[in-house]
Amino acid sequence: MTDAPVISPLDQARILSEALPHMQRYDEETIVIKYGGHAMGAEDTAKAFARDIVLLEQTAVNPVVVHGGGPQIAQMLKRLGIKSEFAAGLRITDAATIEIVEMVLAGSINKQLVGYINEAGGKAVGLCGKDGNMVSASKATRTMVDPDSRIEEVIDLGFVGEPEKVDLTLLNQLIGHELIPVLAPLATSASGQTFNVNADTFAGAVAGALRAKRLLLLTDVPGVLDQNKKLIPELSIKDARKLIADGTISGGMIPKVETCIYALEQGVEGVVILDGKVPHAVLLELFTNQGTGTLIHK
Numbered sequence: 001m002t003d004a005p006v007i008s009p010l011d012q013a014r015i016l017s018e019a020l021p022h023m024q025r026y027d028e029e030t031i032v033i034k035y036g037g038h039a040m041g042a043e044d045t046a047k048a049f050a051r052d053i054v055l056l057e058q059t060a061v062n063p064v065v066v067h068g069g070g071p072q073i074a075q076m077l078k079r080l081g082i083k084s085e086f087a088a089g090l091r092i093t094d095a096a097t098i099e100i101v102e103m104v105l106a107g108s109i110n111k112q113l114v115g116y117i118n119e120a121g122g123k124a125v126g127l128c129g130k131d132g133n134m135v136s137a138s139k140a141t142r143t144m145v146d147p148d149s150r151i152e153e154v155i156d157l158g159f160v161g162e163p164e165k166v167d168l169t170l171l172n173q174l175i176g177h178e179l180i181p182v183l184a185p186l187a188t189s190a191s192g193q194t195f196n197v198n199a200d201t202f203a204g205a206v207a208g209a210l211r212a213k214r215l216l217l218l219t220d221v222p223g224v225l226d227q228n229k230k231l232i233p234e235l236s237i238k239d240a241r242k243l244i245a246d247g248t249i250s251g252g253m254i255p256k257v258e259t260c261i262y263a264l265e266q267g268v269e270g271v272v273i274l275d276g277k278v279p280h281a282v283l284l285e286l287f288t289n290q291g292t293g294t295l296i297h298k
């Protein structure tokens with residue numbers, strides 16, 4: 001746990017009491033929380049995150065966890081001598097890579113997080129988008145401008161998918177029944193091909209389909225940073241698009257912000273990008289007046 005100073009029982013009671021209106025706001029609401037591979041880093045942070053998720057469930061909030069695992073996939077690929085390549089923030093995924101991606105995401109990481117949540121007293125159910133045909137995807141395409149010729153080129157990302165349809169049948173069996181879905185970002189194509197989906201994109205698709213009250217994207221930076229590396233506390237969709245176009249938002253932050261825009265357009269009420277390494281980031285965001293991270297709004 002954290003090294004925070006011990007507080008008096010009276011202060012503890014006051015803190016709980018002050019959380020009441022926040023708990024009421026999210027009562028029986030679905031909150032999608034994306035836990036990034038970078039934020040997951042240390043075991044004690046991941047265990048503290050799991051405990052917070054169980055606390056949400058205990059207070060009648062319905063958390064749905066989507067996890068990433070980019071750094072963990074990279075580590076395994078390196079161990080096996082397979083190179084990692086990215087374009088537009090997405091992993092170029094060939095046949096050898098998709099096997100490892102599935103093994104790491106739906107296997108080791110998913111079950112580790114399920115274990116942590118259950119250890120904290122929750123009932124987590126680890127799944128991926130292939131289960132119950134939850135997330136169907138089509139092949140993702142991206143274009144890039146060649147810096148020398150200035151010609152736009154289509155990049156072949158291999159087995160990278162773009163969510164097309166979310167079937168909520170399976171999730172609806174779990175949500176509201178004390179079960180905590182923990183989802184790995186893999187999907188199936190119409191022809192049965194497994195696709196690697198960026199975890200932010202996957203979380204946005206699920207949050208959109210569920211019309212979630214909140215989508216929280218937990219990463220390893222305080223939120224969206226400006227050119228001077230200062231946190232931008234609030235960002236409109238229009239300004240977010242500008243920052244992508246001028247290069248202030250780059251790499252892995254691109255799918256994150258695009259996800260936020262998509263989720264808002266699908267009817268998710270609020271989306272926040274925040275630092276998942278801050279102790280109790282989820283509780284701070286949901287159950288206190290102190291908003292952290294970058295809130296993206298319409």
Ligand SMILES: Nc1ncnc2c1ncn2[C@@H]1O[C@H](COP(=O)(O)OP(=O)(O)O)[C@@H](O)[C@H]1O
Pocket residue numbers: 035036037038039068070071218219220221223224225226248249250251252253
């Ligand atoms: N404007 C920006 N503000 C914050 N982070 C940015 C920005 N542009 C690019 N990034 C990069 O995006 C990263 C977060 O994306 P990513 O590594 O995919 O995280 P995660 O594993 O949590 O999904 C940051 O660590 C940072 O390097």
Ligand SMILES: CC(=O)N[C@@H](CCC(=O)OP(=O)(O)O)C(=O)O
Pocket residue numbers: 035036037038067068069070071073089090091101160161185196197198199200252
């Ligand atoms: C297509 C694509 O890029 N998929 C990601 C899936 C995992 C992910 O998104 O993990 P983070 O959230 O930790 O970055 C990947 O292969 O790394």
